[in-house]
Amino acid sequence: MNLPLLPLALACATGSYLYSTSTHASPVPAAPPASHPQELDEAARLRDQRQWLAALAIYERRLADHPDDADAYRMRALTLADLGSAERAWQLYRARPSVFSADQIQRLENDRLARRIVWGGLYAQDTATRLDEMKYAERLMAEHLASLTPEQRAAAHRPRLDSLVILNTLEKHDEVVAAYRSLQADGLQVPPYALAKVGDSLLATRHPEEAATALETSLAAMPGEFDIQLLLAYAYLESEQHARALATLDALVKANDPWPRAPGARRGHQNWHRFDADTNRAMMTAYGNRLQEAQTALEALASISPNNAGLQSRLGNVFSMRGWTARALERQRMAMTLDPRSTEARIGATESLLALDRVGEARVLHDELLEQFPGNTHVQRLDRYWDAHLGWRGRAWAAGGRSDAEGSTSTASPLGNRDGEYGVYVESPMLADRWRLTAQASDGWADFQGERVHARYTGMGLLYAHDRLSLEAQALRPNDRYLDDTAFGVRAGWRFGDTVSASAGAFHADPEASLQARRSGVGADSWQAGLVWTPSEQGQLGARYKHWDYDDGNERQELGVYGQRRWITRPHLLVDMIGDAYASRGSRDDAPYFNPSQDRAFNGGVRIDHVAWRRYERHLRQRLELTAGSYWQEGYGSAWVPRASYRHEWKLGIGHVLDYGIAWSRPVYDGQREQRVALDIEYRWGE
Template sequence: MYDHRPLALGVGLACAALAFSAPAAFSAEPRADALAEIGQFRDHAQWLDALAAIERARVQSPEDTLLYRLQVLTLSDIGNAYRAWQLYLARPDLFDTAQKERLEGNYLAKLVGWSLAFGPSEDTRLDEADAALVQMQQYLERDGTTVQQAPLRIRHDRLILLNRLGRHAQVRDEYRGLLAEGHPVPNYLLAAVGDSLMATQHPDEAIPVLEAALKADPSLPQARSELAYAYLEDEHADTAIALLKRWQADEPAWRWANGAKAPYPNWPRYEADLNLAMVRAYSGDLPTAQRDLEKMVEVGPGNTGTQSSLGNVYLMRGWPRRALERYSMANTLDPRDVPARLGQYDAYVQVQRDDLARPIHDTLLAAYPNQPSVQRMDRSWRAHRGWQWHAYAEGGRSSGGGGASPLGNDDGRYGVEVQSPVLDDRWRLVAFADRRSVDFQDESIDPLRIGVGTRYRYGRADAEAFIHRANDHIGETGLSAGFGWQFSDQWHAGITAARNDPEASMQARVSGITADSIALAADYRRDERTHWSLGASQFRYDDGNRRDTVTTAIEQRLMTRPTVFVDGLGSLYASRGSRDDVPYFNPSEDRSVEIGLRVDQQLWRHYERHFRHRLTVSVGQYWQQGYGSAIVPSAEYRHEWQLGEGRIFEYGIRWSRPVYDGQRERHIGLDAGLRWGE
């Protein structure tokens, strides 16, 4: 704190020294009395009285340098740092080094405070922060000092400015520099530092900083919310939920002012409720989050944050059109709300309306280039719109079935598919190469198929068309086309047709027989926990055989934890062939029923990167006409590495004991794949 006693002593000495040199208009005795009065007011921190006395004295002696200096310093003491700084700049030679540093520091601190105010528009909201940083840099240049040599007060205020401007990496580096020099930052800076550490994806560093901020001032709602998300990002979801529950319990929904006839809403309780719902959502408990947010919307439908948060939960549950309704409400309530517009962007991408997502993306990126959520949006946009690559390889071996397996003794497949960037918000050009090899008992086949085509995605419609040719010259040039329609957030149906279908039996192909196909499919996704599919297809082989197939499958979430999902699996299958005298596996009738369990666990995650492993086990009963039924077990184990936005590398091993024509086999397979893009 600034010590006023030396200045008071100076005022007293000045009374005697200047008594003999006072101007005629202001005699020595009244001047000495005025200075004594001013000194007394200042000694007792009566700044307004001191300033009034100075103003009266300056009327009599406007050129008095001591009074001028007292006026500037007193203005600074009462908080009018800007006016004090203006007067100081007019006559800087009147002030010593310590006083100059204090006046400059007060002025810069005032600029920092002004920069935190809500700006009149998105385009100008950071103008005051930019101007304050420029003033701070000019001050350092005038004194010939670097940031590291600047007074601690300047360095502290600089952290607030950099955080406000979204220059979070600089905040982190300068904060670390202060600690390395043995300068712990004051408590009032901890929330801003914690925010920047979170923005630079360092939750482990942010946690102790935010904990210290809350210990110093438990009433900071922003620090409490930020700490909960730091726990969540550091993979301590239970700790985050417990923190928010304690906060929720400590805050009543309504508060009463003394003498009031009605209560007023307690906004910290709203923050606790909202963040608890969202942390639950990010931890996988979407039904509870949805229920809590819908109750909040019923109470306060005009709240922008609640509407956009409910939209986020709807989007996470797989309902983008339903989410868009909430985002539109939030955007109407507050057109400048960033989360609502980010949600609109995500929803438009999911409903295949890039033409509507693009202007939102461009506007947000121009206005908020340093905001982490906007930067994530931009990364997802570039991954979605850019080149798409998929490379894959797999191989398997069958044994124990007498060499008659329709899969062959050894089978392999590898290939690559490349999609162009999105054209006209609807189209992608596609090229692919695919080689399949199968070794049967006496023969082998390994056609390389090369093809090109296009995919169309816009609104509710999706379509594709391809032309391809295999180098084994079996069959004609292949053609395929498909069309699908999204009836709602939950229902999708499609139809595909192919000539010389590459998915037809490889046993048939080795005998020179190809097939055309047609297929219908319907998908129902109630939410992220339930998925049901139904399909029917027919292969029309060159030899006159018709193979009809009907399948249905369901996946149902059985357990959800922050890092573990357990799904129950079930499927039914039935098919029939019109001929039984063909040189490939073609049962007159067969069917199967299968149930299984899939455990998906996240072992490591750091924002957009993660490592997961999955174990799937199942058992089914397969029946084939003329051969009876048999139990068929299977298992699969996989690893998934997400290396960044839209970059996934996965590999796995699978094992099964299928039965064909009454002969049980053992099949072991390996596969790996790399996806680059969306």
């Protein structure tokens, strides 16, 4: 992240001067020459006491009477530099450079550059010109270094240090890191004010461990510096040290009273450091999956400060993490109204609009951000996500399983003794912000009493998605000896709001029909409907119904419900209670495929989701699911059915996921207990 560090920018002027005077000869002689007038001796004494204004007044009076006095002219310029008037001091030096020593010239040049850097770090009124001052400072620095001889340039340590501040403000973080490593290689110590900027750039370039080390060193020399502590907390967070990050922010909260009061004062005053500590602590709890706690904290702050754009934007971010995308967009728009320049709010609004399939509106914000903040790390990440979301998408998969009947060589499983599937599905980049073309090819197979039955399909389709509505049409051509009927179907989805969505679809010659039925040349048409309620990330409840019309006259109906509820939440661990139930029935008892006249099942269990390793967008998750339940089939009674699965999910970057796992179960078909083991792997790209 890149937080404003105005105190550190000011330190660039004062801290750089301290560094300069410790490495160069003093610009003022320890004692004035005997030829100096008495008034200049008095000015020198005042300077020794750091009474700069009194000394300056003497130099001004002296020059008014003796304009050619070189000593008074020189000392006036140096005293102005001591007072912070670096530009005026530099102008005086440029008017009469011959009266200054080489060390004094170097100091005045450096002070001028440092002051320009300070101006460049201040908040600009216009977003379009926010970096103009710092770009000017960068140009002046380049001109200054170009004016030096190679020997002088090699010894110009202070400009190299001040360049770190320039480059950091201009968001040239890679260059900051390269310059820092060069300083380290040359054995030069980076002072605390510049080391804080280095830590910020190390964090922006995703070196959180190095950033933490740099920031810890800077903080040791500048104890209590708020912005450094805040950056340090995020360095701990991004290196997956959640407890340490929260402890740092807890210390910041305790160290800053909301309304500090000076001794004897009738009332306190607002402490924005406490506000920043509270809001960042809330976000830290959100990043640790404690979203309800974060929401409560931010809403309490919003009730006090509803007109704070940053607060509204962060509350929108938490709503988005909880799955409430429309509410998140509302908050981001509030933040943009309060502060049209807010980068955080515009990024959040863009992501929300993408999630709501309102790409045209998102594109306007995305393009503006990329034009105005091309070097911003958060904007760059948004752009990578944008490309993944709107570009090519798809998945490739392969799976295989084995079903063994206990005490028998044959199986009643509708999946056969052996089964498998492989295929690829691809979506084109988005067209006109709403449309995609699709193509797919797959081969599903199963072995029944020594005969391998295939369901090979190739086909194309069309997707449409905008706002609440999504549509899909597909046409698939079979390429096997069992069925020759082209499959085609449509699906539709509708989002009622942040928590409720519905879907419906119909298919002629449904490719998902039973392979056992396919073996007998029997296909099926189908239609289905579903409803899902997701109140938050803490739980979900869904229901689905599917109706099959088989070619042999059999009508099969299936109704299922499923749900989950969060049980344990930790930064790297989520534990959910899960359950599902279904009931089905068929109209024929003599179908040549598994077709219970009636059956039903109920299962309950737990899902453990653990982040074993994470580095920004990349991670390794492992998931373990354990369930058990009762299955009942008419004519055969009921039996307990256990299931277990273990999976790995490798996220290789934005838009690239490799997922694989193994599953084991002991189902019962027609009263016969079986054991099933299955493996599958899938690679997905695009978002």
